[in-house]
Amino acid sequence: MGTTQSGILGGRLPLAEYEANFSDLHPPLDKHEALVAADRCYFCYDAPCMTACPTSIDIPLFIRQIATGNPIGSAKTIFDQNILGGMCARVCPTETLCEQVCVRNTAEERPVEIGRLQRYATDTAMRENKQFYTRAARSGHKIAVVGAGSAGLACAHRLAVKGHDVVIYDAREKSGGLNEYGIAAYKTVDDFAQKEVDYVLSIGGIEVRHGQALGRDFSLADLTEQYDAVFLGLGLAGVNALRIEGENAEGVEDAVGFIAALRQSKTKADIPVGRRVVVLGGGMTAIDAAVQAKLLGAEEVTICYRRGKEHMNASEFEQDLAASKGVTIRHWLQPKRIAVKDGKVAGIELEYTTLADGKLAATGETGIIAADQIFKAIGQTFEASGLGALQMEGGRIVIDQEGRTSHAKVWAGGDCVLGGEDLTVSAVAMGRDAAESINRAFAVAQPLASAVA
Amino acid sequence: MADLRNNFVGIKSPNPFWLASAPPTDKAYNVERAFKAGWGGVVWKTLGEEGPPVVNVNGPRYGAIWGADRRLLGLNNIELITDRDLYVNLREMKQVKMNWPDRALIASIMVPCEENAWKAILPLVEETGADGIELNFGCPHGMSERGMGSAVGQVPEYIEMVVRWCKQYTRMPVITKLTPNITDIRKPARAAKAGGTDAVSLINTINSITAVNLDTFSPEPSIDGRGSHGGYCGPAVKPIALNMVAEIARDPETYGLPISGIGGITTWRDAAEFLALGAGNVQVCTAAMTYGFKIVQEMITGLSDWMDAKGHRTLDDICGRAVPNVTDWQYLNLNYVSKAKIDQDACIKCGRCHIACEDTSHQAITQFVNGVRHFEVIEEECVGCNLCVNVCPVENCITMEPLPAGALDKRTGKPVDPNYANWTTHPNNPMARQAAE
Numbered sequence: 042m043g044t045t046q047s048g049i050l051g052g053r054l055p056l057a058e059y060e061a062n063f064s065d066l067h068p069p070l071d072k073h074e075a076l077v078a079a080d081r082c083y084f085c086y087d088a089p090c091m092t093a094c095p096t097s098i099d100i101p102l103f104i105r106q107i108a109t110g111n112p113i114g115s116a117k118t119i120f121d122q123n124i125l126g127g128m129c130a131r132v133c134p135t136e137t138l139c140e141q142v143c144v145r146n147t148a149e150e151r152p153v154e155i156g157r158l159q160r161y162a163t164d165t166a167m168r169e170n171k172q173f174y175t176r177a178a179r180s181g182h183k184i185a186v187v188g189a190g191s192a193g194l195a196c197a198h199r200l201a202v203k204g205h206d207v208v209i210y211d212a213r214e215k216s217g218g219l220n221e222y223g224i225a226a227y228k229t230v231d232d233f234a235q236k237e238v239d240y241v242l243s244i245g246g247i248e249v250r251h252g253q254a255l256g257r258d259f260s261l262a263d264l265t266e267q268y269d270a271v272f273l274g275l276g277l278a279g280v281n282a283l284r285i286e287g288e289n290a291e292g293v294e295d296a297v298g299f300i301a302a303l304r305q306s307k308t309k310a311d312i313p314v315g316r317r318v319v320v321l322g323g324g325m326t327a328i329d330a331a332v333q334a335k336l337l338g339a340e341e342v343t344i345c346y347r348r349g350k351e352h353m354n355a356s357e358f359e360q361d362l363a364a365s366k367g368v369t370i371r372h373w374l375q376p377k378r379i380a381v382k383d384g385k386v387a388g389i390e391l392e393y394t395t396l397a398d399g400k401l402a403a404t405g406e407t408g409i410i411a412a413d414q415i416f417k418a419i420g421q422t423f424e425a426s427g428l429g430a431l432q433m434e435g436g437r438i439v440i441d442q443e444g445r446t447s448h449a450k451v452w453a454g455g456d457c458v459l460g461g462e463d464l465t466v467s468a469v470a471m472g473r474d475a476a477e478s479i480n481r482a483f484a485v486a487q488p489l490a491s492a493v494a
Numbered sequence: 495m496a497d498l499r500n501n502f503v504g505i506k507s508p509n510p511f512w513l514a515s516a517p518p519t520d521k522a523y524n525v526e527r528a529f530k531a532g533w534g535g536v537v538w539k540t541l542g543e544e545g546p547p548v549v550n551v552n553g554p555r556y557g558a559i560w561g562a563d564r565r566l567l568g569l570n571n572i573e574l575i576t577d578r579d580l581y582v583n584l585r586e587m588k589q590v591k592m593n594w595p596d597r598a599l600i601a602s603i604m605v606p607c608e609e610n611a612w613k614a615i616l617p618l619v620e621e622t623g624a625d626g627i628e629l630n631f632g633c634p635h636g637m638s639e640r641g642m643g644s645a646v647g648q649v650p651e652y653i654e655m656v657v658r659w660c661k662q663y664t665r666m667p668v669i670t671k672l673t674p675n676i677t678d679i680r681k682p683a684r685a686a687k688a689g690g691t692d693a694v695s696l697i698n699t700i701n702s703i704t705a706v707n708l709d710t711f712s713p714e715p716s717i718d719g720r721g722s723h724g725g726y727c728g729p730a731v732k733p734i735a736l737n738m739v740a741e742i743a744r745d746p747e748t749y750g751l752p753i754s755g756i757g758g759i760t761t762w763r764d765a766a767e768f769l770a771l772g773a774g775n776v777q778v779c780t781a782a783m784t785y786g787f788k789i790v791q792e793m794i795t796g797l798s799d800w801m802d803a804k805g806h807r808t809l810d811d812i813c814g815r816a817v818p819n820v821t822d823w824q825y826l827n828l829n830y831v832s833k834a835k836i837d838q839d840a841c842i843k844c845g846r847c848h849i850a851c852e853d854t855s856h857q858a859i860t861q862f863v864n865g866v867r868h869f870e871v872i873e874e875e876c877v878g879c880n881l882c883v884n885v886c887p888v889e890n891c892i893t894m895e896p897l898p899a900g901a902l903d904k905r906t907g908k909p910v911d912p913n914y915a916n917w918t919t920h921p922n923n924p925m926a927r928q929a930a931e
Binding site: 076077080081083084085086087088089144145147148 | 562563564842843844845846848849861867887888
């Protein structure tokens, strides 16, 4: 028996229910299912799916390889472009990327299941521990990568392939970044993020130093002095504040921290959740927090977003997922004040909003939702320190098309750069491309010995 | 309602759908299930001569190839003729014919190429009340190594000789089943006609190896690590069968000889096509072996509904209707010009038409128009080859549109000549030039 007692409590559900609630959202395809799904691909020329993929995976080719009984070759096609193809297969919002533009939509309104097929291929290869890459001859170059998230890992792997030595610095205890700490548990089960990190690092030549924070334990200047190049894949460590009355009450929490705690918990029963939960925000983080609060046994979960449905960053699929789990999504509501009783959250007062001349404006009408827990999911911020004079804009690092920053030895990518897309797959693309750029820079600076010498 | 009743060389059946001589017709049990499902007739699995029956392999008898979604496209087999005792078969045939007097029951026969062998078996078959016999000159495996099946079918003189014996020793109608494993199908058909056959049926199966096991390097189906060529059938062989049926239907020497059409018939549409090319009825096997006997209901209703829609009342209204339109290449109208046209509303933008044309044909379909991914036919380059139509995954998205007489063919820069003209009189034809001189 679970409990519907008020307050913020763990163990609201029987243990078995936690297990069921946090199982794989999209179970893996078995071989037969994969073949049936793969048969639907038309092997388009100049395929729209491939264009839509930030890492430009050759999707028609990898699907044809699955269809012809070569899932290992298929995995290599994927990893050639995206070494984190396993995680992307799980967390990519395919409904707004490759699958959205699948030509099968035009004919049947049902795309080829590209994401699940990608998982089938990459899972097969990783299960068999197939390693496709060997390191080129040691170049003698040393590169520091800051951040062991998607961008940093993709960059480090590509650099290692080129024969360079890499040291990754990460402030956390584990590698993986958001893949380890920032994604709903039901999207990546069985400790997949760590398995993937191990798979990526097994190329060799990459050393990871945990508990090392830029600005606290070292500065960018230290790195540019010690290394031939630096890649910054810092992510967004800060969380936007509400700046309203009652924000410091017990029960007001960052959604990011809640999601991270869930990922680190084995049983989920130890994660406390309110009986009535309000989530503020309209992105994937809001959805991940709200859905998981519901799955933990919260009785009432409401997402409040200050704009309309069409403005939400969370995809249509994610919104539907939340609705199917019993989450209520309310629009045109912005937080005004948190009601506090005995130092704890009792509810939240919200004000209706509207668009006036294209700008968001409060209407003056308010309402109160009773709550014992409130999650803030209103965006993350870049907490820059130790970066010296690196050029910034809008609170993000400025880079050029190759990922070069204003410092000649420093590259950057992922969510911390201007134009970062808050997508694992985009971070992978930026990390990979920065590695290629770094490699080219070395080649220019140090031309190879003449072949005829 | 269209009248589907069939009268094939005097053998009557309620519809033109017979089951071919094959595993589905090996026993009374199967045949009665087929009749219950609605099949118009069966050709009983081939009978051999009296004595110890043939033996089959005890491993796999079938190999296959598949299309998307593992849809079976082609099947081959290394099964032999019936491996049941001759008298068991004869008894069952007699009983089934008594139980189902309105259905056609044909006995398929394969005995050694000796007059006495045929003379011995024919009265036994006649005694069952069977409506006719089919001479199995087709099986390309096993029996052919013993001088029977396709070993006979590949020698027109033998065909004529055996048919003559059969006509001499039985009053039953004789259908001669032909092997496609031959260069010119008209030769055995002419021989059968010369021997006095009442009809031919075709095609029997085609020599084939369906696959090679890449672990063991054994051909499939594999018997203890080795394989043998088997007889190929199923949807994949239909085009070959249609051509052979048409060749016999339009050959002046065999014109009018009744034909029972066989080869990959899977739907009512396939059946209608065989009938249109001159078949008097059709025989089916692989489709039933793939989906069960119930498929005949789709065939019956489909054929009937199509005939109703087109105003065809009886099978005679459609049989042979396409035969006059089959001709030799040299008589095709070289002044006929058609161009591909892409329906932009139906196009799903897969790009396959473009890449097929660009890589392998005439560079006549765009990839971009004004910088936008857009597939359109470039009439100046289009030779009207139809490849784009065939590779397009959406039916009727690309069509071949004939240019009207007088319209400008942008490829040649000339107007379309309204007159029929073929190769025989074309200036580039050396034979034509000789004739002119």
